[in-house]
Amino acid sequence: MSFDIDPVFIFYGFAAVSAILFVEGIYLLFFSASSYRSRINRRLQLMNNQPDREGILVQLRRERGLTSGGDYRLPIVWFNRLLLQSGLTIGFTKLVLFVLFGAVMTFAVVVMVHGDLLHAALAMLFCATVVPILFLKILRGRRRKAFGAQFPDAIDIIVRSLRAGHPVPIAITMVGRELPDPVGSEFGVVADEITYGADLETAMRNLFYRVGQEDLPLFVTAVAIQGSTGGNLSEILENLSAVIRLRFKMRRKIRALASEGRASAMILSSLPIAMFGIIQFVAPDFYASVWHESVTKAALGIAVCWMGVGNFIMYRMVNFKI
Numbered sequence: 001m002s003f004d005i006d007p008v009f010i011f012y013g014f015a016a017v018s019a020i021l022f023v024e025g026i027y028l029l030f031f032s033a034s035s036y037r038s039r040i041n042r043r044l045q046l047m048n049n050q051p052d053r054e055g056i057l058v059q060l061r062r063e064r065g066l067t068s069g070g071d072y073r074l075p076i077v078w079f080n081r082l083l084l085q086s087g088l089t090i091g092f093t094k095l096v097l098f099v100l101f102g103a104v105m106t107f108a109v110v111v112m113v114h115g116d117l118l119h120a121a122l123a124m125l126f127c128a129t130v131v132p133i134l135f136l137k138i139l140r141g142r143r144r145k146a147f148g149a150q151f152p153d154a155i156d157i158i159v160r161s162l163r164a165g166h167p168v169p170i171a172i173t174m175v176g177r178e179l180p181d182p183v184g185s186e187f188g189v190v191a192d193e194i195t196y197g198a199d200l201e202t203a204m205r206n207l208f209y210r211v212g213q214e215d216l217p218l219f220v221t222a223v224a225i226q227g228s229t230g231g232n233l234s235e236i237l238e239n240l241s242a243v244i245r246l247r248f249k250m251r252r253k254i255r256a257l258a259s260e261g262r263a264s265a266m267i268l269s270s271l272p273i274a275m276f277g278i279i280q281f282v283a284p285d286f287y288a289s290v291w292h293e294s295v296t297k298a299a300l301g302i303a304v305c306w307m308g309v310g311n312f313i314m315y316r317m318v319n320f321k322i
Helices: 007-030 042-049 053-063 077-086 092-114 117-163 168-178 183-195 200-211 216-229 233-257 259-282 294-318
Strands: none
Touching (some): 042 053, 042 168, 042 183, 053 183, 077 200, 092 117, 117 168, 117 183, 117 200, 117 216, 117 233, 183 200, 216 233, 233 259, 259 294
């Protein structure tokens, strides 16, 4: 059985492969020329071009929405803490500019599509307030999960360093030099704060405020108690690492057991929206006679609120802390 292949398609295939290889070559030439040590985390990347550790510490603080002294820059503490724990490094000024640009574009699009200034203003207000907060909360959740996955490895490095005879600040510095973000830069900031005058307990509590991960208080408390009363810190941290790994394993097991509930929630939530989109595509005039009625808008609003309540209940059923 023979296959007749048009040479034009072969030419297009080779052209596509050539374009992909060309783009990869440009990337490897311009974006991957730095060493592994300079790319392992944000702090080491800055140290590659700027040897002043104090200047790097100030820059990392300002990127995360803090002042040069490590205090909150904004008077709204909860939003400043959310911005700090999200790990966003573009700074508060650029974030405001992006939010304003997105809000203005949303206003323009809604005005062009619907021509209703009230709806456009509401959409702009939603994009300027709710969307950034949801975006920052998603980033914070992902960063906390990444930190929790790397945290036991960081404790193991500290334990091995302490058993080798190094003091605690040197062990923390090794974590900042060996691990990627977010753990690497956060422990590097702790090491720099200790170097420039902060005591160990204060630097550890600042670490918890910057990350907010739920396993960090155990680590901070263990280090603080050992610093005030003494004891075998390496043994304490080794047991703590084992406990954190077991908790992480239990969370993954619970997540696997609750996957059916999450899948059901996503399917039940997306099904009405998908059916509405299919009907609008197949028969655009199906809802034409009732679309502009006030009763239809009220019914849709009630349905959306009721769906939101159901989604919240299902979310609480499959998500809980360990």
